[in-house]
Amino acid sequence: MxxxxxxxxxxxxxxxxxxxxxxxxxxxxxxxxxxxxxxxxxxxxxxxxxxxxxxxxxxxxxxxxxxxxxxxxxxxxxxxAQPRAQAAILEIHDISREVEQTGLPYSYAIVAHAQHRATAAERARLDLDGSARVLAVTALHRAGPAPFCLEERLINLAAVPEAAQADFSTTAPGRWLVERVPWSAAEHRIHAASADASTAARLAVQPGTACLVVERRTWHNGGPITHATFTYPGERHSLVASFTPAGGG
Amino acid sequence: MxxxxxxxxxxxxxxxxxxxxxxxxxxxxxxxxxxxxxxxxxxxxxxxxxxxxxxxxxxxxxxxxxxxxxxxxxxxxxxxAQPRAQAAILEIHDISREVEQTGLPYSYAIVAHAQHRATAAERARLDLDGSARVLAVTALHRAGPAPFCLEERLINLAAVPEAAQADFSTTAPGRWLVERVPWSAAEHRIHAASADASTAARLAVQPGTACLVVERRTWHNGGPITHATFTYPGERHSLVASFTPAGGG
DNA sequence: GCAATTATTATGTATATACATGATGGCAGA
DNA sequence: TCTGCCATCATGTATATACATAATAATTGC
Structure with missing residues (x-):
């Protein structure tokens, strides 16, 4: 010393x-x-x-x-200071960029697109009460010909009314939102899940395959904006969180 | 505006x-x-x-x-600035604290404990070359009577020779290391995996169950210290990463 | 008319200074 | 001896100032 x-x-x-x-x-x-x-x-x-x-x-x-x-x-x-919880930094990128880093061409397709009054389950996901209208979009992101990630998104139409008219066939809903709607807080929840029958079919894997699931919830001034579930099939995919003491300065 | x-x-x-x-x-x-x-x-x-x-x-x-x-x-x-990658902060806690937050009592047991020359696979995990000696410890963390997490740890004995004499029956290897060995960089890799037969048996779940796997690699001044794999069974467990613009300042 | 040079401008880093704040320790008085 | 006050010390915030740097705008020279 x-x-x-x-x-x-x-x-x-x-x-x-x-x-x-x-x-x-x-x-x-x-x-x-x-x-x-x-x-x-x-x-x-x-x-x-x-x-x-x-x-x-x-x-x-x-x-x-x-x-x-x-x-x-x-x-x-x-x-x-005494070493406490390690606060690792998790960089969350746009999916198209994630795919392009693999070297394969990126594409995506809308699987489902509907707006309706929020069900109880959807209200729970969005952290909403009462009977608000929501936009539900399901999209499949591909790396080359293979499915890369299934996105199931819920948009609070009270907070983002213009989403009802948006054309998500050319711009992915995630990108559309980030370019248009400001947000002040976000939370990501990461867990593992077995693919159910319909998810497995869409991702072209066996039912029961272990998948990495990232849920993203976004707020703005206390109000919920959107909730998205990203399901990555199989064991290939991984998130990386790194840590350096004071940020390199 | x-x-x-x-x-x-x-x-x-x-x-x-x-x-x-x-x-x-x-x-x-x-x-x-x-x-x-x-x-x-x-x-x-x-x-x-x-x-x-x-x-x-x-x-x-x-x-x-x-x-x-x-x-x-x-x-x-x-x-x-244009909104780019969201850098969410992932707080990585000690497992005993993770368990205690559930309200259940924490306990753990050593499943395996051996030191030997590193195999090719272990050298890859630790980012080592040559033939170094390693300490391999497998421990099961429990919340109440139920398995909570399986830890498979590899310690580079060239970097931490005193680990050979350490008694891990009372102090978990993670805690032992953090209290003793300084580290300057860490990387976490998160993915999903199906439990193989032996992992499933130790975690008391069906083989093939989707598990969340967190790998942690730690360095000090360029040299590898330890590599740990934490396997959380089932879909209950989740990591949370949150984000707020400038940290509240 | 175009390239090279110079001036301007706004950020970037560092300094010396000032006073506020909140522990800590010591000293005085009962 | 114990309590309460005060001086001290190290951090915490803010100021005015100075000069460096880089990019843009203006001006000069040919």
Missing amino acids: SDDAAPPPEASPDRTLHQRILSDIETRIVSGDWPPGYRLPFEVDLARQYGCARMTVNKVMTQLAKAGLVERRRKSGTFV | SDDAAPPPEASPDRTLHQRILSDIETRIVSGDWPPGYRLPFEVDLARQYGCARMTVNKVMTQLAKAGLVERRRKSGTFV
Whole structure:
């Protein structure tokens, strides 16, 4: 544990001072050089060591604290935080982009398209009460000739009335919505499920095949916008969530 | 679209100016009031409108840009970003905590525990080359009497030699590692799989049952530390990833 | 009329300064 | 000895200022 951390001998190549200090401290923490609970040097001391103003160090500390790497207490100082829940970042892409990354051509087709008053099950999925009208769209996304993903989407027509007139034969409902409707919060729920008969038929797999299911719910100012269920057949598909301490800075 | 955004009439209750400006702008963006591509007022103008220094506005913009809500171009100004990949945050907790949230008592048992030279498959899982020694541990986590999750873990003994002597009968290997070994990067891979005969037997489900599988790989300074496969039986389990624009600031 | 140069502009980084805030510790008084 | 007040210290927020940088606009030179 190098207590009196001197600024690295090498001159910085092209990074800003902020970045250099950030990655320095981050390195010392993730390397275990500064273990959880360790009190790091005071801001003024770090500033002197780096030959910079306290403000510069302060901004770095603010960022590290927001990333959860350190904990700050007034008068006491700044401490390396105890490792808690790992907050991994899960990048959720457009399906067409997902498909194109496999190298195969992307296509999709509408399987079903109807609007009606929401059933009890649909109200539960959309987090709605009362009797609102919804638009239900089922679409099959393909990678080359093979089914890639089945999308079952529910759109709250009270929140997005113009969806009733939308033409989803050329633009997928997901893309149509993201380009048009603002949203302020989203939640994704990921689980495994066995394909039932109709899902299996549409995805061209044996009934009972294990599928990865991603449910996405989107809100805007408290009101529900849409709920989509994406069913990926088989064991090929995987989501990737990665993690790096303070975001690279 | 309110072009000349005046500062809200109400006096701020208890929030800092930084927070107020941040949430103001965030609200205007997620509400669609300022649509993608819209150029927001210059920093100096916003500063005048809020009656503060440019630095204050600048810091807010830096944060919004890092969150991906705006895009900044020198000389041109700051623009509302096109919505791209949604980076949802997936909180990965300790399994004992996951179980305790269900209200059932947590317990676990070691099913297998062996150390040997890594096989080709194990080298692939751990991202190792050459012939390194590994520790293979299989543990069953239970919620009440029922199996909750099967953990199949591989530890790189070159990176963590003290794991060879560790007693995993009282502390689960995941907890043991997190308390002892620093790591600087992690990757999670999530997919669905049908339970094979031995997995099904251990999890007390029918063979072929759809399971959610989370693979976690951890590195430290470029070297692999551990690889763990968590198999959750059936359709009950789900991971939740949530998203809010700029983290509330 | 077109390319090269220069000026302007808005963001980007860093500084020095000021005062607020909230623990902590010590000191005084009963 | 215990309580309450106050000085101190380290972080927290904000300011005014300065100069760097990059992209656009204007102007010059040929």
